[in-house]
Amino acid sequence: MAYLNEMFGLTGKTVVITGGGGAIASALAEAYLKAGAQVSLWNRSNASMEKVSQGLRAVFPGAHEMLQTVLADTGNETETQKALEACIGHFGSVDILVNGVGGNKEKGAFINTDVDQFKTVMELNLVAGLLVPTKVITTWWIKTGIQGSIINLSSMASYTPLSGVWAYDAAKAGVLNLTMASAKEFAPYKIRVNGIAPGFFLGRQNGALLVDQASGELTERGKAIIGRTPYGRFGEVQELAGAALFLASNKASGFVTGVTIPVDGGFLADNI
Numbered sequence: 001m002a003y004l005n006e007m008f009g010l011t012g013k014t015v016v017i018t019g020g021g022g023a024i025a026s027a028l029a030e031a032y033l034k035a036g037a038q039v040s041l042w043n044r045s046n047a048s049m050e051k052v053s054q055g056l057r058a059v060f061p062g063a064h065e066m067l068q069t070v071l072a073d074t075g076n077e078t079e080t081q082k083a084l085e086a087c088i089g090h091f092g093s094v095d096i097l098v099n100g101v102g103g104n105k106e107k108g109a110f111i112n113t114d115v116d117q118f119k120t121v122m123e124l125n126l127v128a129g130l131l132v133p134t135k136v137i138t139t140w141w142i143k144t145g146i147q148g149s150i151i152n153l154s155s156m157a158s159y160t161p162l163s164g165v166w167a168y169d170a171a172k173a174g175v176l177n178l179t180m181a182s183a184k185e186f187a188p189y190k191i192r193v194n195g196i197a198p199g200f201f202l203g204r205q206n207g208a209l210l211v212d213q214a215s216g217e218l219t220e221r222g223k224a225i226i227g228r229t230p231y232g233r234f235g236e237v238q239e240l241a242g243a244a245l246f247l248a249s250n251k252a253s254g255f256v257t258g259v260t261i262p263v264d265g266g267f268l269a270d271n272i
Helices: 002-008 023-034 046-059 077-091 115-144 166-189 220-227 237-248
Strands: 014-018 038-043 067-071 096-099 149-153 192-198 260-263
Touching: 014 023, 014 077, 014 115, 023 038, 023 046, 023 096, 023 237, 038 046, 038 077, 046 067, 067 077, 077 115, 096 115, 115 149, 115 166, 149 166, 149 237, 166 192, 192 237, 237 260
Parallel strands: 014 038, 014 096, 038 067, 096 149, 149 192, 192 260
Antiparallel strands: none
C-alpha cells in the first residue's frame, strides 16, 4: 500500500476539473479526492455542479475541506482567469488541469447543418473545452515554474467520425491534435499534456439517443455501438479513474506526454 500511495497518491496536489457538473467530472473528482488531492470544480451552471458537489460530500466525508466549486464559463478568458485566482486563493496552487467541458447539440445530414449551432459546438468542445483553460493555466504555470499535468477529454470521434455529429467530430479530432501539439510546446517547461478518450458511457446527454426511455431497450444506434464494442456493454464512468490517476501522477507517468488513452471496451480495436 505504501508503494501504491507513493506511485499514485496526490496528497498536497490541487486538481481543477472543468465541466464540473457532469457525470465524468464527478467520477474523476471522487477518484482524486480519494487519492488525497484537493479538487476545484469549474462549471458555467451552478445547479448541476452543486448536485455533483453534494454527491461527493455524501460519499467522501473529507470532501468538505478538500472540494471547491467555482462558477465560470471557460470559453471566456476573463472568467477563467478569475476562476484560477479563486482556486489559488482557496487552495494556494493548481497542479493538474482536467479539461472536461464538452458535448453535442445536433445530429443530422451534413447538408442540413445549422452553421451557428456548428460554431457553438466547436466553441464548447475546443475553445471552452481546451483552448482557454489551457492557455490561462499554463501561462500561470510557466510564470511560477510549476510542472503541471493537463488531461484532455477526447472521444471515439477523435479517431473515427461518428455519423451525423459533424461539429462534435471536428472538435474532438481537434482535441486529439492539440493534445499532441501542445505536449511538444510545453515539454521544455516540464508541463505534461495527455488525454483520455472515453468510449461509450451512458450519460445525461446521450441517454435518450442510446436507450429508449419508454421501454429501456437499446435504440438502433445503441445496438450498433454495442455491436462494435468487443466488451459488449457501455462503460461505467468509474472505469475512467485509473487512467485519470495515472496521468495526473508525475511519479507514475512523469515521462508520458502527448498520448491519449482510450478507455473504450475495445471499440477502436473492433474488426472483422
